[in-house]
Amino acid sequence: MTGNNERTFTAPENLLESNLTFPDDEPTLTTITVTRERCVDPSLLDSFLRILRHGSDDIIRQKLNNYRKPSSNSENKCERFLKQELYPNWQIRSGIISFCDQEATQMKVETDQKFSNTGSSAIGPLTDARIDPYAARERLEDQEARYRNWTKVKDWVANNRQIEQILTSTTDRILRQNCEQNKDYLKQFAQFCKDNT
Template identity: 70%
Template sequence: MVVNKRSFSAPQSLLESNLPFSNDEPALTGITITREQCVDQSLIDSFLRFLRHGSDDTIRQKLNNYRRAPSDGGNKCKEFLKQELYPNWQIRNNIISFCEKEAAEMKAETDQRSNGTGKSSTDSIIDARLDPYAAREQIEEQESRYKDLNKVRNWVANNRKIEQILTSVTARILRQNCDQNEDYLKQFTQFCKDNT
């Protein structure tokens, strides 16, 4: 089986910002994700916490910093969106999408193993007679695979909801502080299309 993996690192602007964390947890600034990290999400959660803190949690402070910076005639809000916020959102979206794809592959593999193990039903009966624990072990293994699959699916659904809430709140703050007529979520969708 081919092991899918993908590496992500925090946007450079976030690494340079030196934003303090509320706890003593060291900031995880880069990560390589495999299926194992999608099943045991502690590293991914730590990285997402760092990214979320660096943009959405500190959005007002970031906008103030951009407004205080010497103006070069350009729009500071657009600069912030292009250089910091949208790249941050895109990384988070890509991480969740990676685990979502892994969940789809896990489902296909688990279904294939459950439906077509390559043995006939008589072989399974013979195996069960020779080894009375074989059937139970097979069921436990199948339940374990579905348990991991459900864990990843729940994590993906939960993080999609978190992202929806965060981006909606941030878009509202942007409308209050930048251009109230802009659709920042639609702009982000376009940003992702332009940067794939």
């Protein structure tokens, strides 16, 4: 069960310039191609997302200070940071998670079809529990095995959506403190995504 879909994402240029260090000598990734296999075994995606999250949300106060120039006002500083760094970063992260979400949906459809099209003969005839008391358990284990990868990807997507929601909410609060307090930065991000698709 493999999908042919893939999408390539590249970290924003200014993120690549910073000297980021990670524990356990984790390699610094700059470009990643996302496939179904990488959604099922997301260790590389996790590394890439960790780099992106660290490069923007984790150090947002330092990032905003880097944009502070004596001649520019804070409004300009914030707008440049949002458009050049933060929103492209968020968009890449959202794109990776959405790709895996779509793959999970497709995996579920494919597995459901496999079960319904082939009928019970594909997983063996239904055996009376009095003849083979383990038959029902074996059928259940077989079905669980077929759905395991789908469940794994679905759980990974849900977990990462939750992480993103926490990070973007925290960043939104910091932006309101340091930039324009009456702006809805999350709504502005949604508009940025529409304009840049």
